[in-house]
Amino acid sequence: MSAVIQQQEHKQPRYDRLGNLAMVMPLPQDDSQDELQHALRLSGILQTTLDVSQLIDIFAHEIIRLVDYQSISYTQDELGIKHSIGNSAAHSCTYRLVVSGETLGELVISRRKKFTKAETTLIETLLCGLVYPLRNALLYKKAVEAAHKDPLTGVNNRASMDEVIDREVNLAIRHKTQLSLLAMDIDHFKKINDNYGHAVGDCVIKAVAEAAKTAIRSSDMVFRYGGEEFLILLSNTDRDGATLLAERLRQKIEETCIICDGTHVSTTVSIGVTCTQRDSETRESLFARADAALYEAKSGGRNCCRYQAAAE
Numbered sequence: 001m002s003a004v005i006q007q008q009e010h011k012q013p014r015y016d017r018l019g020n021l022a023m024v025m026p027l028p029q030d031d032s033q034d035e036l037q038h039a040l041r042l043s044g045i046l047q048t049t050l051d052v053s054q055l056i057d058i059f060a061h062e063i064i065r066l067v068d069y070q071s072i073s074y075t076q077d078e079l080g081i082k083h084s085i086g087n088s089a090a091h092s093c094t095y096r097l098v099v100s101g102e103t104l105g106e107l108v109i110s111r112r113k114k115f116t117k118a119e120t121t122l123i124e125t126l127l128c129g130l131v132y133p134l135r136n137a138l139l140y141k142k143a144v145e146a147a148h149k150d151p152l153t154g155v156n157n158r159a160s161m162d163e164v165i166d167r168e169v170n171l172a173i174r175h176k177t178q179l180s181l182l183a184m185d186i187d188h189f190k191k192i193n194d195n196y197g198h199a200v201g202d203c204v205i206k207a208v209a210e211a212a213k214t215a216i217r218s219s220d221m222v223f224r225y226g227g228e229e230f231l232i233l234l235s236n237t238d239r240d241g242a243t244l245l246a247e248r249l250r251q252k253i254e255e256t257c258i259i260c261d262g263t264h265v266s267t268t269v270s271i272g273v274t275c276t277q278r279d280s281e282t283r284e285s286l287f288a289r290a291d292a293a294l295y296e297a298k299s300g301g302r303n304c305c306r307y308q309a310a311a312e
């Protein structure tokens with residue numbers, strides 16, 4: 001196994017106090033104008049997208065003409081971004097990208113041959129062309145995520161459900177697969193608020209969301225649809241699969257001891273289940289059946305799951 005040699009570790013590009021691009025990195029006396037031109041040109045090309053992965057792809061594609069490398073990988077932990085191009089090699093330069101005190105992530109460039117001083121200087125100058133477009137792309141990604149996420153639980157919000165449901169129903173009809181919908185509601189949640197206070201109520205909502213997130217596959221989606229109501233969309237899942245998952249989730253929540261600021265709380269949920277059955281299926285028909293099934297579960301004593309099929 002070959003050792004990875006950190007040729008530059010956690011090297012941060014420097015900026016003047018105004019964040020002036022031309023002043024970002026100290027340029028060598030020779031060829032400095034050329035390098036600056038490359039960075040400015042690169043920056044212009046990179047301004048054309050707000051997609052982080054695409055940005056790294058363009059950066060990688062552009063710099064290969066100037067610096068030979070085997071791989072480039074970019075990681076941004078906060079947004080869970082990991083994007084790699086090529087296979088990593090023995091020698092690497094690692095850069096922690098920082099703008100105005102804000103960390104944008106880490107970029108690693110590697111190759112079999114050691115990088116020369118002139119090459120690392122060039123890479124650092126080129127990175128100046130990347131950081132501002134990258135910061136804009138990350139800000140955009142954060143804003144888009146915030147618009148689609150419920151701030152309390154981190155799961156998708158109602159607006160997000162409204163955006164995806166039609167597409168998912170249409171896909172299921174077109175591909176003749178089954179889409180299942182679970183409507184899950186916390187039982188007697190008002191009592192939890194009344195007995196323990198809203199902070200504990202919020203903590204219970206978070207715990208239920210977490211249980212739902214961990215119970216589903218990565219292709220499935222959880223949405224907080226109302227105060228203590230969640231919708232779960234299961235693609236490629238038929239009645240048997242959906243009722244099995246619903247029952248497993250119900251049991252898991254029943255068995256979980258939720259600890260909120262030292263207070264131990266237990267709770268249960270009722271779940272209504274339905275799935276797409278015919279080509280005329282719409283979001284309205286699916287929602288109506290999931291709702292009716294949830295109502296049946298509530299009136300059937302709560303802490304249970306019910307399935308509602310489409311009328312013949």
Ligand SMILES: Nc1nc2c(ncn2[C@@H]2O[C@H](COP(=O)(O)OP(=O)(O)OP(=O)(O)O)[C@@H](O)[C@H]2O)c(=O)[nH]1
Pocket residue numbers: 185186187188189190191193197198199200201202205226227228298302
């Ligand atoms: N803590 C907290 N409470 C919320 C939130 N959203 C809604 N609620 C409360 O959730 C409660 C829901 O009460 P109900 O609709 O009567 O339902 P329930 O008590 O769960 O009764 P069943 O659904 O019939 O089992 C209300 O008291 C709302 O104020 C929230 O974000 N946080």
